Amino acid sequence: MSDLATMRTDVVGSLLRPERLKQARRGFEAREVDAGGLRAVEDEAIREAVALQESLGLGVVTDGEFRRLNFQDSFGACVDGFRSTTPRMEILERQSRGGEALRRWDVQRDVAPEVPVWHRLPAVERLHLARNLPLEEYRYLSTVTGVPAKVALVGPDRISQRFDYENSRGVYATVDEFLADVVAIEKTMVASLVEAGCRYIQIDAPGYTAYVDEPSLEAMRQRGEDPDANLERSIAADNRLLEAFGDAVSGIHLCRGNQRSMWHREGSYDAVAERLFAGLKHRRLLLEYDSERAGGFEPLRFVSRGTVVVLGLVSTKVPELESVDHLKRRIDDAARFLPLEQLAISPQCGFSSDVVGNLVTPDDQKRKLERVVETARQVWG
Numbered sequence: 323m324s325d326l327a328t329m330r331t332d333v334v335g336s337l338l339r340p341e342r343l344k345q346a347r348r349g350f351e352a353r354e355v356d357a358g359g360l361r362a363v364e365d366e367a368i369r370e371a372v373a374l375q376e377s378l379g380l381g382v383v384t385d386g387e388f389r390r391l392n393f394q395d396s397f398g399a400c401v402d403g404f405r406s407t408t409p410r411m412e413i414l415e416r417q418s419r420g421g422e423a424l425r426r427w428d429v430q431r432d433v434a435p436e437v438p439v440w441h442r443l444p445a446v447e448r449l450h451l452a453r454n455l456p457l458e459e460y461r462y463l464s465t466v467t468g469v470p471a472k473v474a475l476v477g478p479d480r481i482s483q484r485f486d487y488e489n490s491r492g493v494y495a496t497v498d499e500f501l502a503d504v505v506a507i508e509k510t511m512v513a514s515l516v517e518a519g520c521r522y523i524q525i526d527a528p529g530y531t532a533y534v535d536e537p538s539l540e541a542m543r544q545r546g547e548d549p550d551a552n553l554e555r556s557i558a559a560d561n562r563l564l565e566a567f568g569d570a571v572s573g574i575h576l577c578r579g580n581q582r583s584m585w586h587r588e589g590s591y592d593a594v595a596e597r598l599f600a601g602l603k604h605r606r607l608l609l610e611y612d613s614e615r616a617g618g619f620e621p622l623r624f625v626s627r628g629t630v631v632v633l634g635l636v637s638t639k640v641p642e643l644e645s646v647d648h649l650k651r652r653i654d655d656a657a658r659f660l661p662l663e664q665l666a667i668s669p670q671c672g673f674s675s676d677v678v679g680n681l682v683t684p685d686d687q688k689r690k691l692e693r694v695v696e697t698a699r700q701v702w703g
Contacts, residue, residue, distance in 0.1 A: 326470055326522050326571045327605045329381035329666065330698040332632045334575055334608060335474040335524065336393060336672030337386035338679045338687055343367045347391075347677065364388050365462065372467045374688065379695045382472045382522055385463045389455065392676035393526055396456050396475040401507060403449035403493075444489040449503045457514045464519060472522040473515055477574065478504050478563065479529035479556035488545075498555070505559050509566040516570045523570055525560065525604070528577035533594045553594060557601040564603055573606035573632070577671055590617020599624040608632040611652070612639075612670035622660040631660060634670030636694055641686040649697045667698050 346363040349355035368385045375383040387393060398404070456473045463471045481504050487497050494500040515523055532538035533553050542549045564572055576591075576598075591598070591609070599607065599621065607625065610616055611633050625631055635652050636644055649667065656665055673680055673687050682690075 326382065328630055328663075330702045331379075331381045331694050332573075332606070332608060332666055332668035333375065333380060333382065333384055333472075333691070334634070334638075334669060334672045335384050335387050335472075335526070336390075336674040337371050337384070337388075338674045338682070338684055339386070339388060339677055340367050340370075340684075343388060344677060368463065369466050372463070372469075375691070376467060376469055378688070378691050380691065381470070383463075383467050383469045384472055384474070385459055387459075387474070387672070387674070389459055390677075393474065393672065394476045394480070396526070397481060397504075397508070398476075400451060400453045400455050400511070401449050402452045403445050403447045404443050442484050442486040444486040445493045445500065447493060449500075449507060451507050451510060454511055454514055456511055457518060460515055460518055460520050470521055472524055472573075473520055474524040474526050474575070475508060475511060477525035477527040477529070478508065478559035479527050482552075482556060482559070483529045483532060501555065501559050505562050508563055512563065512566040512570075516566070516568050521570050522573065523567065524573040524575055524606075524608070525563070526577065527560070527574050529556065530576045530594070530598060533598075534591060553597060557598065561601075561603050571606065572604040573608055574602060574604040575608040575671075577610060591621040592617060595621030596624045599629075600626055604629070606630045606632055606666075608634060608668060610634040610670040611656075612637040619656040619659050622656060625660055625664065628664075630664050630666055631656070632666040632668045634668050636667070636669045636690050638669045638671050638673045638680055638682065638687075638690065641682050643686075643689050643693060646693065646697050646700060649693070650701060653697075653701055662701070667694055667701075669694060 343363055346355055346360050350357070350360040367388050371386040371388065372383050390396065390399070456475055460471065460473045463473075478501060482497060482501050485497065485500055487494065487500065490500070494503075512523055530553075532542070533549055539549050542552060560574065605628075607629060609631060611619070612635055622631060633653065633656055635649050653662075653665060653667065669690055673682065673690075
């Protein structure tokens, strides 16, 4: 595998938005700042974010997802066919008020119902690609760094879980038919990134942790769904998506929820590890292991030879800084079940899955990223 596939540090994607970027976005939505003015502020903020990541010695950099309101804009803001449009910033800021760190985040209660992909929404017409935002992001990002740049897209499983199939039968007769369109659209997006020179593309897959979270499983059952069938369908869809990667590195991030330092899912990987870790053909698995909610490392024994597991051991949810010794002990524990050469380290998630961000400061963020690099150097040299 390439150096990118085996690198020992990683970043999940999003970084805290600078206040001037938030102000520019508010101004844009109030029609006080034009598109060119917003883009100029985004460009400057991205250059600074890249410079920070480069200075810390990370093996790969992102643009912080600064052109997105939330991580799901990688699909929700690119595709026409759902009932509603991308949420406005004011909605995201309103729904984040009162969030308390490390409590469970109830999406159905806390997220405005008009927000696509968060809530189950029907299709009003067959989905089609209207804008390729990840490609736009990469084209600029690649001009401001010499370090390999990664781009993230929300994956088929998350999209299918947020599809209101009962009220879409006039457009899609089955979930499989809907998912086939999702995969075809995302394959087009991935192929365009590869053609533009992107060597590392990450799939954001917060839906997979639903299969170990009892409230999420019960919601599926109440809708008359078979969670096992859903899981198998999603794994197959993800693997079909990989056909567009060519020799680019594929990563997949299995998230447990990340909104204003709150979490959404709990449960160990044990129940699905054999099907999920052995079934997914991505070259890097980015797993959240920052809290007891994730369980132990035993499920790593099901990871295929040659796949690298990126241990998300550094929390993006709290300001407290993990010690190098603590992180090294955790890596040693994981190495009991998967060889050290198949392990890497990263923050557990992004620092700002949407424009609001987690309850940490830019200095906390910098220290956390520094700690990832420092730990990797001590463990792998």
